[in-house]
Each structure stands twice: as C-alpha cells, then as structure tokens.
Amino acid sequence: MSVESQLLRFTTAGSVDDGKSTLIGRLLYEAKGVYEDQLASVQNSSVNRSTGPIDFSLLTDGLRAEREQGITIDVAYRYAATPRRKFIIADTPGHEQYTRNMATGASTADLAIVLIDARKGVLVQSRRHAFITSLLGIRYVAVAVNKMDLVDFREDVFRKIETEFMAYAQSVGLKNVAFFPISALEGDNITEPSARTPWYTGPSLLEHLENVDLVEARNFTDLRFPVQYVNRPTLDFRGYTGQLASGILRPGQTVMTLPSGRITKVKSLPSFDGDLSEAFPPMSVTVCLEDEVDISRGDMLVDPDRVPHVSRRFAAKLVWMHETPGEAERDYLLKHTSQTVRAQISKIRHRIDINTLAEQPANKLELNEIASIQVETRRPLFFDSYGQNRTTGSFILIDPVSNATVAAGMIEESTAESLEPLKLGSLEFSGETEATVTPAERYKRAGHYPATVWLTARQDLAGMLERKLFDLGCYVHVLADDRESHLLPELARVLNSAGLIAICSIASPDPAEAQRAQELAGDTRFLLVDPQKLPVHDEEASEVLMKMLEDRGVLRRKERFEVGEGI
Amino acid sequence: METRILSHLRALEAESIHIFREVVAEFSNPVMLYSVGKDSSVMLRLAQKAFHPAKIPFPVLHIDTSYKFEEMYEFRDNLAKELGLNLIVHKNQAALDAGANPFDLGTQKCCAQLKTRALLDALEAGGYDAAFGGARRDEEKSRAKERIYSFRDKFGQWDPKNQRPELWNVYNCKIEKGETIRVFPLSNWTELDIWRYIEVENIPIVPLYLAKERPMLVRGSSIIPLEHNYPVKEGEKPEMVKVRMRSLGCTYCTGAMRSDAETLPQLMDELVQFKRSERENRIIDHDTEGSMEIKKREGYF
Ligand SMILES: Nc1nc2c(ncn2[C@@H]2O[C@H](COP(=O)(O)OP(=O)(O)O)[C@@H](O)[C@H]2O)c(=O)[nH]1
Ligand SMILES: [Mg+2]
Numbered sequence: 001m002s003v004e005s006q007l008l009r010f011t012t013a014g015s016v017d018d019g020k021s022t023l024i025g026r027l028l029y030e031a032k033g034v035y036e037d038q039l040a041s042v043q044n045s046s047v048n049r050s051t052g053p054i055d056f057s058l059l060t061d062g063l064r065a066e067r068e069q070g071i072t073i074d075v076a077y078r079y080a081a082t083p084r085r086k087f088i089i090a091d092t093p094g095h096e097q098y099t100r101n102m103a104t105g106a107s108t109a110d111l112a113i114v115l116i117d118a119r120k121g122v123l124v125q126s127r128r129h130a131f132i133t134s135l136l137g138i139r140y141v142a143v144a145v146n147k148m149d150l151v152d153f154r155e156d157v158f159r160k161i162e163t164e165f166m167a168y169a170q171s172v173g174l175k176n177v178a179f180f181p182i183s184a185l186e187g188d189n190i191t192e193p194s195a196r197t198p199w200y201t202g203p204s205l206l207e208h209l210e211n212v213d214l215v216e217a218r219n220f221t222d223l224r225f226p227v228q229y230v231n232r233p234t235l236d237f238r239g240y241t242g243q244l245a246s247g248i249l250r251p252g253q254t255v256m257t258l259p260s261g262r263i264t265k266v267k268s269l270p271s272f273d274g275d276l277s278e279a280f281p282p283m284s285v286t287v288c289l290e291d292e293v294d295i296s297r298g299d300m301l302v303d304p305d306r307v308p309h310v311s312r313r314f315a316a317k318l319v320w321m322h323e324t325p326g327e328a329e330r331d332y333l334l335k336h337t338s339q340t341v342r343a344q345i346s347k348i349r350h351r352i353d354i355n356t357l358a359e360q361p362a363n364k365l366e367l368n369e370i371a372s373i374q375v376e377t378r379r380p381l382f383f384d385s386y387g388q389n390r391t392t393g394s395f396i397l398i399d400p401v402s403n404a405t406v407a408a409g410m411i412e413e414s415t416a417e418s419l420e421p422l423k424l425g426s427l428e429f430s431g432e433t434e435a436t437v438t439p440a441e442r443y444k445r446a447g448h449y450p451a452t453v454w455l456t457a458r459q460d461l462a463g464m465l466e467r468k469l470f471d472l473g474c475y476v477h478v479l480a481d482d483r484e485s486h487l488l489p490e491l492a493r494v495l496n497s498a499g500l501i502a503i504c505s506i507a508s509p510d511p512a513e514a515q516r517a518q519e520l521a522g523d524t525r526f527l528l529v530d531p532q533k534l535p536v537h538d539e540e541a542s543e544v545l546m547k548m549l550e551d552r553g554v555l556r557r558k559e560r561f562e563v564g565e566g567i
Numbered sequence: 568m569e570t571r572i573l574s575h576l577r578a579l580e581a582e583s584i585h586i587f588r589e590v591v592a593e594f595s596n597p598v599m600l601y602s603v604g605k606d607s608s609v610m611l612r613l614a615q616k617a618f619h620p621a622k623i624p625f626p627v628l629h630i631d632t633s634y635k636f637e638e639m640y641e642f643r644d645n646l647a648k649e650l651g652l653n654l655i656v657h658k659n660q661a662a663l664d665a666g667a668n669p670f671d672l673g674t675q676k677c678c679a680q681l682k683t684r685a686l687l688d689a690l691e692a693g694g695y696d697a698a699f700g701g702a703r704r705d706e707e708k709s710r711a712k713e714r715i716y717s718f719r720d721k722f723g724q725w726d727p728k729n730q731r732p733e734l735w736n737v738y739n740c741k742i743e744k745g746e747t748i749r750v751f752p753l754s755n756w757t758e759l760d761i762w763r764y765i766e767v768e769n770i771p772i773v774p775l776y777l778a779k780e781r782p783m784l785v786r787g788s789s790i791i792p793l794e795h796n797y798p799v800k801e802g803e804k805p806e807m808v809k810v811r812m813r814s815l816g817c818t819y820c821t822g823a824m825r826s827d828a829e830t831l832p833q834l835m836d837e838l839v840q841f842k843r844s845e846r847e848n849r850i851i852d853h854d855t856e857g858s859m860e861i862k863k864r865e866g867y868f
Contacts, residue, residue, distance in 0.1 A: 007575035074730065076711040077704045079757045086575040088755055091711075100732055107734035215572050228585070229592040233621030241617070243585040243736070248571075272619040280571040284584035286619070297592050321732050335737050338592070396737050403741035405731040 005083065006214055011090040011105035011138070013129035014115030019146040023115065023184035024078055024091050030191045030206065031080035031087070075105045084210045099132065099354065099368040100321045103408055106136035107394070111212060113142045113205075114165075118151045118181075122164040124355045130165070131354055134172040135317060135370065135410065137390055139217045141169065141177045142208055148197065149183040155199040172357070176212075180205045218281055223247030223255065223303035224384070224392050226337035227295055231286060239270060239286040240295055242338070245391035247303060249279040249287060256304040257295055258382045261444030263304055265290040294473075298339035300382045300392075308382045308392055310444060313346065313422055315414040316395075317386075318365065318373050322406040324399065326365035328373075332406070336381050336395040343397070346376040347420050365407075374420055375409070379553050380443070386410035442499030448474050450496035451554045452521040453503045453545065454514055454528040461538045462505035465545055469501055472555065476501040489517035496521055501554070525554070576764055580613065583752040585736060586715060587617040587699070590750050591624055593740040594697040597750075598690070601627040601654070603639045604815045605772050606701030606753055609761055611650065612770050613752060614699075626653040628689055628698075632681040633663055634795055634817035642773045657689035669819050670798060681817075687723045690747060697740075697748045705757040715754050721745040759838060766831045777834065778811040778826040790825065794818040 014020045078089040090105030092098075106112060112133045116126050133141055143165055151157045158181045169177045180189055181197050182205060188194035191206045203211070224245040231239040249255075253266045267288045269276040279285045287301065302308060320326045326345060334343035349372040351362035365371050386393030397407040443449060455462050462478045469476040477500055479491050492502035504517065509531075518526040527548060535541045549555050573581065590597050599614065601607045614623045629643060647654040659667070662680040669677040690698060704711050714730050716738045731739050742748060753761070765772060782805045784791040791797060793805050795818050810823035811834070828834040 004574045006572060007578040074712045074727070077755065078711060079705045079755070081757070081759070086757075086760070104732045104734055108736075215570055218571070220571060229588040231618060231621055233618075237620060239620075241588050243581060270620065272616040282578060282581050283573065284581040284588070284617070333741070335739065337737075338589075390735065394735050394737065396734060396739065398739055398741055400741075403739070403743065405733075405739045408732070408734045 005081065006085050007088065008085050008111065008209060008212070008214065009088045009090070009109050010111040010113060010142075010209065011092060011102070011109040012113045012115065013092065013102055013106075013133065014146075015117075015123065015125040016093075018115040018117045019184045020091065020093075020115055023113070023144060023146065023182075023190075024089055026184050026187060026190055027087075027089070027206065028078060028080050030187075031082050075101050082206070082210055087209065098128075099319060099370065102129070102132050103136055103319045103321075106132060106138055107408065109136070109138050110214065110217065111140040111142060111209070112138045113144050115144050115146050116161055116165070118145050118147045118157055118161070121157075121161055122168070126165060127168050127357075128354045130169050130174060131172050131357065132370075134169075134174050135319075137386055137410070139176060140212050141174055142205060143177060143179045144184075144205060145179060145181050146184050148181045148188060149186050153181065153188070153194075153196045155197075158200070178202070178208060180208070219246035219389060220248055220280060221246070221303075222306045222308075222384070222389065223249065223301065224308065224389060225249065225255075225287065225301040226339075226392070227297055227299045227301065228338045229297060230295065237288075238292075239288055240301070241284070241286045243284045244279055244281045245337070246281055246389055249285065249301075250277065251275075254304060255289075255301045256307065256444075257289075257293055258300045258302055258307070258310065259380065259444055260293065260295075260299075260447040261441070262291070262293050264293055298337075300337070302382070307444075308384050308389075310380050310382050312378070312380045313374065313376045313419050314381075314383065315349075315372065315374050315412045315419060316409040317352075317412060318345070318371050318397075318410075319408045320365040320367060320369045320371070320406065321408060322399070322404055323367050324402070324404075324406065325367075326397075326407060328363070331400055333398040333400050334375065334377055334381075334395050334409075335398060336383065337392060339379075339381060340398075341377045341379045341381065342400075343375055343377040345373050346422075347374040349373060372412075373409075376420075376422055383411050385413040387413070446475050446499050448501065449525065449554045450499050451501045451525045451527060451549065451552075452492040452496060452517055453501065453549075454506065454517055454526065455503065456506045456509050456531055458531075458534075458538070458541070459505050461534075461541050461545075462503045464538050464542045466503055468542055468546060469549075474501055474555070475499060476503065478503045478505055480505045481507055486513070489513060489520050492517055493520040496525070501549075525552075527552070576760060576767065579756055579760060580616070580764070582736070582755065583610075583613045584617040586738075586750060586752040587614050589738055590697050590699070590740075590748075591618070594748070596693070596695050597625045597697040597699065598655075598693055598695040599623075599625055599627045599699040600686070600701070601629050601643075602701065602815070603629065603635070603643045603773060604701070605761055605765060605776060606703065606756075608770050608772050609756070609764055610699060610701050610752060611646075611652075612764075612768055615650070622651050623653075625699075626655050626693070628655045628657060628693070630682060630685045630689060631656050631658050632685070632817050633658055634668075634681075634819055636773070636775055636792070636794060636812075636815065636818055638775055639773055639815060642771075646771065655689070655693070657685055657692075659685035659688065669817070674820055690723065695747065696742065697750055699750050699752060701753050702751050703753050703756050703758070703761075704751075713751060713754065715751055716740065717749040717751065718742070719747045719749055723747065725749075759835065762831060762835050762838065766835075773815060775812045775815060777830070778809050778828045780807045780809050781823070782806070783808040783810060783823060790823040792818045792821065792823055 012020045076091045078091055080087045092101040092105040114129045145158050145161050162179045181200050182189045188196055189204050192204050224247060226242050227240045228242040231241050249266055251266050251268050255266060256263050267290045269279055270286055328345045328348050332343050334341050348362050350359040351369055351371045352359060354370055362371060384392045393411045395409045396405050399406050466476050466478045477495055479488055479502055481488055488504050492504055495502040514528055535544060618624055659681050667677055667680050702710055704713060714733045718731060719725055782793050784793055784803055784805050790808060790810055811826040811828060812821055812823055826837060828837045
C-alpha cells in the first residue's frame with residue numbers, strides 16, 4: 001500500500017446465505033487484510049459451519065452473540081488494501097434489521113456490491129437492495145452473481161440475471177451498474193479473470209474496485225462549508241473550522257455566510273502544516289475571513305452565486321430505525337450538518353413498500369420502514385437535495401426523551417406549493433412569494449425574522465427594546481400611536497414585509513386593534529405580553545422580551561460558549 | 568490541473584479531525600485517553616491539527632498501572648512538556664497498595680483493577696462526558712462493529728446489541744447526566760495506516776517500538792522484558808536479544824518479539840511480511856476467545 005493510494009468505501013448487500021461474509025472474507029484474504037493469527041483463531045473456532053478448509057465468513061462475523069446464533073446482526077467494518085486503494089468495507093447482515101443496517105452501511109459508501117445467488121436469480125430482496133442503494137445515493141453498483149460454481153458457470157444464467165436486474169436498476173434510477181460472475185468460495189473472478197468463465201471479458205471484481213472513478217463523484221462547484229467549531233485561542237485569531245462538503249476554498253475568494261447573508265472574503269486557510277493555497281472536499285480545514293463577522297457553529301459558508309435552500313420545511317425520504325414508531329407532530333431533534341434543531345414530521349405522505357415500491361398510506365412509521373414525509377423545523381436549515389449533496393442533504397432524527405437515533409433522512413427537491421403550510425409556533429416567512437426580493441433573502445441579510453411586538457403603556461420600554469435590538473444588529477422600528485393609531489397594524493405589517501421588527505407602542509389598551517395586528521402579522525410572529533406579567537422595570541422587562549424573541553426563533557440563538565469568548 | 572483527490576491517509580486524517588472538532592463543539596467536558604502508545608501518538612497529532620493554532624483544548628488522561636516501561640514514562644513526561652498538555656495521571660492506588668499484580672491475581676483480574684476500574688474511577692472523578700480513545704476497528708473482531716461515538720451507560724458499560732445507528736458523519740451526542748460517550752477517531756485506521764502516518768508526519772514514538780539489543784528473559788517462545796523486578800525462576804538468566812515491542816502494555820504482560828527493524832520502513836516491511844495481529848503477544852487476548860468483547864462490555868476499551 002503506497003502513501004498515495006486512495007480510499008474507497010463500499011458496502012455489501014445480499015440476502016442471508018448469498019455469500020456476503022464469504023466474499024468479504026475472500027477479498028480480505030486476497031488483499032492481504034487478514035492477519036495470520038486471526039486466521040488461526042477462525043480455524044480454532046468452536047462453531048464452524050463450512051465444510052471446506054477455511055470458512056471465510058468467520059473472519060467477518062464478529063460478536064459473541066452472533067457467533068452463537070451463526071448470523072451477523074450489526075454493521076461491521078472491515079479493512080483491506082491493495083497498492084492502489086485502501087478499502088473500508090461495511091458488512092451489513094441480511095435479515096430482519098436489514099433496512100436499518102444496510103442504510104447505515106450505505107450512507108458513507110461510494111460503491112455497493114449487490115450479491116445475487118446464481119441459483120436463485122433476481123429475487124424480491126435483490127430489488128430491495130437496489131432500491132436502498134439508490135435511496136442512499138450510492139454512485140456505483142457492482143452486481144456480484146455468486147455461486148457460479150453451482151450453476152456450472154453457465155453464461156445464460158448470468159445474462160438472464162443481468163438483464164432482469166438492469167431493468168429494475170434503471171427503474172429506481174441507478175447508474176453505473178456492472179456485473180460480475182463470481183464464486184466467492186472458490187475465488188473465480190475475484191482478483192483475476194477465471195478460466196471457468198471464458199465468455200466473460202470484463203475485469204475481476206477487485207480490479208473494478210481498484211478503478212472506479214472517485215474524482216468524478218465529487219462536487220467542486222457549489223461551496224458548502226458548515227462551520228463546526230469556532231477556534232479563538234487569542235483575541236486576534238478567529239478561525240472557522242469544518243469539513244468541506246463541496247466546492248473549493250481559496251484565499252481571496254468571495255463567500256456568503258448563512259444565515260446572516262453577509263458577503264466577505266477568505267483571508268487565509270491556516271493549518272498545522274502552514275497556510276493552504278486551496279482546500280477541496282473532504283478536507284477538514286480552518287478558514288479565516290477578511291471581515292469581523294459573527295459566525296457560530298451551525299452557520300455555513302457558501303458560494304454567493306450558488307446558495308442552498310434556506311427554509312424551515314422540506315420534503316424528505318425517511319428510514320425509520322427504532323422500535324418506537326415514528327409519528328407526525330411529535331417533537332424530535334434534527335441534526336443536519338453541524339446544526340441541531342427541534343423538528344416535527346409535519347406529514348407522512350406515504351410509506352414505501354421496499355419490495356414492490358408501492359406507495360401506501362401510513363400514520364406511523366415502524367422499524368425498518370421507509371417513507372416519504374415532510375419535515376418542519378423550528379429554525380431554518382441551509383440545505384440541498386440529497387441527490388445534489390450528500391452532506392447538506394442528509395439528517396438524522398433523535399428522540400429527545402430516549403436520546404436514541406430514530407431515523408435517517410434524505411432531503412428531496414420540492415416546490416413551495418407542494419409542501420404543507422407551516423404549523424409550528426416559531427416565526428416563519430410570510431409564504432414564499434413571487435417577489436424579486438424574497439423573505440428568505442431578507443432573512444439571510446438581516447440575520448433575524450420580522451416580527452411585531454405589541455406593547456401597551458410602556459413608551460420607555462419600547463425605546464429600550466428598540467435600542468437593544470438595534471445594537472444586536474437587527475432592523476427595528478418603533479411605531480407609536482400618538483397619531484393615526486388605527487393604522488398601526490397595517491404599518492407594522494409593511495415593516496414586517498420589509499424584514500423589520502416592528503415595536504408598536506400603544507397608549508391605552510385596544511383589544512380589537514391588537515387582534516387585527518395579530519391577524520396581519522400571523523400568530524407566530526406576533527408578540528403580545530400580558531402587561532400584568534411583564535416586570536415593571538424597563539430593563540428587566542426588555543430582557544424578558546428579548547428572551548421571548550430568542551425563544552421563538554426571531555433572533556439567531558447564540559450558539560454554545562466558544563473557546564476564547566468572554567476572555 | 569492537479570487532480571483534487573486526497574490520498575487515503577489524508578482522507579482518514581480529515582475524517583478524524585472532523586470527529587475531534589465535533590466532540591469539542593458538542594460536549595462540555597471531553598478528555599483524551601492517552602496510553603503513550605503509537606495510536607495515542609497519532610491521536611495527539613490529529614488533535615493538534617484540529618485545533619491549530621490553539622493548544623489541544625482538553626486534558627489528556629493516562630491510566631497508569633505503574634507497571635509500564637520506564638521509557639514510556641520518560642517519553643510521556645517530555646511530550647507533555649513540549650506540547651503543553653494538560654496531563655492527568657491516574658492510578659488505582661488502593662489496589663496497588665494492596666499489592667495488585669498479574670502473578671497473584673491473574674491477568675484478567677489485574678487488568679480489571681488497574682485498568683478498567685482505574686479508568687472508570689478517573690472518568691467519574693473528572694466528570695468527563697466524552698472520552699477519546701485510540702481503538703481501531705481492525706484490531707480485533709469485536710471492535711469491527713464499534714461505533715465512532717460509543718454510548719456507555721452510567722456504569723461505563725457497552726451494550727453491543729443496543730448501539731445507536733451511525734450514518735454519514737452525523738454523530739448523535741445526546742446523553743443524560745452520568746452517561747458518557749467513548750469516541751474513537753481512529754476507528755477506520757489500520758495498523759499499517761498508523762505506521763505510515765507516523766512516518767510521513769514524523770511523529771515521535773516510544774523507542775521500544777523499534778528493534779534494539781535489550782536485556783530479556785527468554786522462556787520458551789516468550790521473550791519477557793526484565794523491568795519491575797520480573798520474578799525470575801531458578802536457573803533462568805537474562806540475555807541480550809535484539810527485540811521490539813508490537814504494542815506497549817505493562818512490562819509483565821507484554822511479550823517482545825525478535826526483530827531487525829531499526830527504522831520505520833523496516834518495521835512496516837516486517838509487519839506486511841509477518842501479518843501477525845499486533846495483539847498476538849498480548850497475553851490477555853488469548854485467555855478465552857472473545858475475551859476482549861467481555862472486557863469491553865465491562866467498560867475496558
Ligand atoms: N458453492 C458456493 N458456496 C458459497 C459461495 N459463497 C458462499 N457460499 C456458501 O454459502 C453459505 C453462506 O455464506 P455466507 O458468506 O455466510 O453468506 P451471508 O449470509 O451472505 O454472509 C456458506 O455455507 C458458504 O460457504 C460460492 O461462491 N459457492
Ligand atoms: Mg454473513
């Protein structure tokens with residue numbers, strides 16, 4: 001293995017007994033990934049299901065519980081290397097937990113090996129594997145038609161499987177599908193062409209794994225740099241660290257920061273090994289910017305000409321991974337790149353039968369089910385569709401009570417009209433209009449949402465709140481009712497549509513007026529506090545209001561304490 | 568135009584750095600377990616890279632059984648000074664005072680007290696919510712299914728049947744008070760990757776990894792280092808043997824191997840040739856098949 005070899009991550013898919021473990025064991029053995037004493041321990045093992053001299057599957061079936069039952073139950077990672085490539089292999093077992101395990105293994109894979117038993121041909125399960133492979137966006141598929149030794153290496157058997165699988169692969173949108181007639185047990189077409197398949201002229205499986213194009217698969221155009229951690233060892237160094245999801249970073253380059261929408265330039269890319277002249281995915285780097293901008297974890301640096309979607313709702317495919325069923329309108333935590341936000345499944349559109357691809361109505365999601373859903377988050381995310389970008393298009397759902405990872409999601413491209421209107425009690429855009437300047441863009445620039453605050457008999461408080469918000473960098477304006485009081489709700493609305501926070505300061509209570517203002521502003525972005533409950537001291541009261549604006553998501557929440565902050 | 572593709576080592580490096588930063592951003596009190604071995608040395612370098620130009624922003628914890636090689640202690644203390652590490656050394660002093668050693672207790676019980684117990688105590692005393700460890704999935708079969716973020720309950724135990732699924736590079740950091748996450752940034756590295764990286768990065772390692780004439784006790788197929796007054800039997804005499812250590816544990820339980828590998832390239836050549844798993848000479852793994860898995864359930868890495 002040379003220092004310059006490349007990394008290929010692949011996963012295996014197959015039904016029980018198709019020969020996955022045997023194939024991986026064989027690849028490890030051939031690629032010299034197996035150490036001799038591990039081989040010795042396999043030969044000593046008390047359970048040995050094979051009749052031959054070495055059961056390669058025992059190299060990969062790890063845990064005690066599994067060894068007792070003779071089945072793999074969880075994703076295991078294996079490593080092999082040839083002079084050209086290092087392989088990370090996700091061995092996913094083929095039984096009940098299948099979908100969850102395969103999705104896990106597939107999530108990081110560049111390539112999937114789909115095993116088909118030559119004697120059985122393309123089964124329902126094979127289709128399922130093709131579907132999950134496509135769902136998880138794996139670029140390359142290698143179909144290993146295994147156990148060719150048991151069908152006398154007949155070409156017609158192989159061709160029939162090839163034709164059938166290909167038709168199905170196309171229907172689920174798989175590209176780059178290659179077929180290999182192999183015997184994992186006896187080693188045919190694994191590392192070199194087999195004399196027993198003279199009719200097959202393609203490369204061996206290992207040759208294929210060594211040669212698939214890894215560069216072509218990368219996106220170097222759309223800059224997406226999710227900020228992971230702000231590194232501030234001293235007052236005059238502020239580095240934004242993260243792993244580049246796509247695009248290129250260079251000193252001097254213009255970038256936009258989200259959600260603020262500020263435009264600035266990359267000053268430098270400092271590293272332990274000196275300043276870099278360029279960074280590309282999947283490098284983990286540190287970025288220093290020209291301007292002092294307020295950026296925290298969860299923000300993103302993007303190409304101003306190719307911005308991602310910014311929204312609180314989107315459609316997605318979901319793989320449910322937990323025994324507790326998934327339900328609409330329950331609270332989950334959603335982790336997307338370096339952001340974790342509260343979220344709900346606002347609608348389960350349908351469940352997808354992974355064997356037939358039929359769409360079925362569902363009001364719950366059971367373990368290992370796949371569904372098309374709609375998500376609503378409390379704060380906006382910056383995302384692309386999963387097809388466009390595997391990093392900015394993926395997320396997990398976490399149960400806020402058990403802390404378990406309950407689902408994996410792949411964001412889909414969708415139009416605003418196709419989505420349910422927002423329901424959650426957080427602030428929202430006033431619908432994605434046809435306007436040339438959209439609320440999303442205003443949000444990006446302002447760094448906060450528009451809102452209307454309704455205050456009665458608290459002129460000084462109104463002024464103090466305006467000052468505080470302004471000093472935070474918000475666009476804000478006080479509207480007092482000394483004149484034209486009946487116009488306040490409409491005026492507030494105009495300010496809102498320009499992206500501002502309107503503070504309406506009313507001399508005496510007028511419930512009808514307040515209600516109209518609320519209707520115009522929308523429930524979720526209207527803040528009316530019972531005067532009885534507001535502290536009498538303006539300073540205290542303004543803090544309460546600031547907190548409320550923050551809680552509702554109007555203001556960008558200050559992310560957790562950063563190193564160096566407050567020193 | 569130059570092709571924009573990372574070598575596999577740089578890709579592994581990028582993945583590990585991402586993990587380090589993720590943990591520091593999301594946990595309030597992380598710690599790094601430092602064994603003074605080669606994997607720990609690589610972890611330190613990756614942590615330096617992740618937070619450059621800042622110093623490593625978490626303490627480094629060494630669980631000291633007090634039976635380590637003298638050269639390890641020297642190396643550790645020099646490195647800590649040089650890198651400005653916040654080094655914490657923890658021993659199970661009560662067990663040591665009671666005379667804990669592998670000859671009287673057996674290797675399993677000795678490890679349980681001086682390593683596992685000591686580790687769990689130190690983690691609890693420090694109130695750490697995340698602990699980086701240098702384990703690799705290629706080391707041993709039970710580790711192949713280990714997550715990068717490995718959840719441990721209030722007793723530090725690992726439940727292989729109840730692991731959180733881990734997709735993409737999106738890690739779930741949510742835990743309750745008292746629960747912890749063990750984090751393995753080197754999960755996807757192999758032993759050979761570690762050595763290659765040490766070579767290309769010029770990372771300092773304890774000299775015991777390279778072959779040299781050393782005073783040893785040769786007993787059957789075992790070559791035993793003579794530190795900490797190893798109990799020599801009647802008629803046995805130390806002799807100078809050219810050896811190196813495949814892994815650095817306690818002197819009593821680490822077998823040496825004959826070797827001519829005085830440099831890293833020679834070492835890697837030997838590795839590729841012998842293809843012997845690094846733990847071959849570590850007696851603990853051979854007690855029972857799957858013993859590492861049992862240790863892990865109990866909280867040992
Ligand atoms: N004849 C023959 N048997 C095979 C081949 N590959 C695997 N097997 C056998 O099929 C059985 C199941 O293999 P295994 O690798 O455990 O399948 P898994 O369940 O997909 O991991 C074992 O008895 C293997 O020896 C092959 O190419 N030819
Ligand atoms: Mg298997």
